[in-house]
Amino acid sequence: MTAIAAALAGLAGAATLAIAGDGIAEPLPGAGPGDAARGRAIVASRQRGLCLLCHQAPIPEERQQGNLASNLAGAGGRWSAAQLRLRIADPKRLDPATPMPAYHRTEGLARVGAAWKDKPVLDAQQVEDVVAYLLTLK
Numbered sequence: 001m002t003a004i005a006a007a008l009a010g011l012a013g014a015a016t017l018a019i020a021g022d023g024i025a026e027p028l029p030g031a032g033p034g035d036a037a038r039g040r041a042i043v044a045s046r047q048r049g050l051c052l053l054c055h056q057a058p059i060p061e062e063r064q065q066g067n068l069a070s071n072l073a074g075a076g077g078r079w080s081a082a083q084l085r086l087r088i089a090d091p092k093r094l095d096p097a098t099p100m101p102a103y104h105r106t107e108g109l110a111r112v113g114a115a116w117k118d119k120p121v122l123d124a125q126q127v128e129d130v131v132a133y134l135l136t137l138k
């Protein structure tokens with residue numbers, strides 16, 4: 001039953017997140033192992049991740065980096081995979097006032113255009129890829 005629900009959630013891209021404590025221990029349903037190189041590309045991308053709008057990261061080819069939030073250098077030393085997964089997927093669970101977008105949540109959002117309804121910003125695999133990249137930043 002749970003496995004079926006998880007599979008359906010993965011298929012629909014709907015993010016019923018299995019949060020425990022301040023993290024998500026298991027990889028998101030439907031995702032394979034994270035790929036750090038793909039994750040780096042997502043973090044660097046202005047179309048996809050937009051992380052560098054607010055954060056800095058050790059991605060020297062991207063000259064324009066933000067200073068609204070912390071430098072992501074060292075994130076893999078500060079956080080476990082489970083903690084990073086929740087901080088990317090739905091940081092508002094930890095701080096409802098955070099300006100950081102919930103990258104893998106489709107429930108409970110206001111003002112979502114029809115084209116984006118039920119589509120998280122990053123799919124399950126992309127979240128795992130970003131987590132894998134951040135874990136390399138020790």
Ligand code: HEC
Pocket residue numbers: 043049050051052053054055068069070071072075078079084087088091095097098099100101103130134
């Ligand atoms: C609109 C600004 C914004 C964007 C875009 C954004 N963040 Fe954040 N992020 C923040 C802020 C602000 C915090 C500080 C914690 C808080 O407010 O809850 C934070 C916290 C974090 C943290 C935990 C703190 C740390 O430095 O270890 C991580 C990891 C993180 N963000 C990664 C990302 C990644 C990866 C992306 C892109 C996929 C991203 N963020 C996009 C604003 C942003």
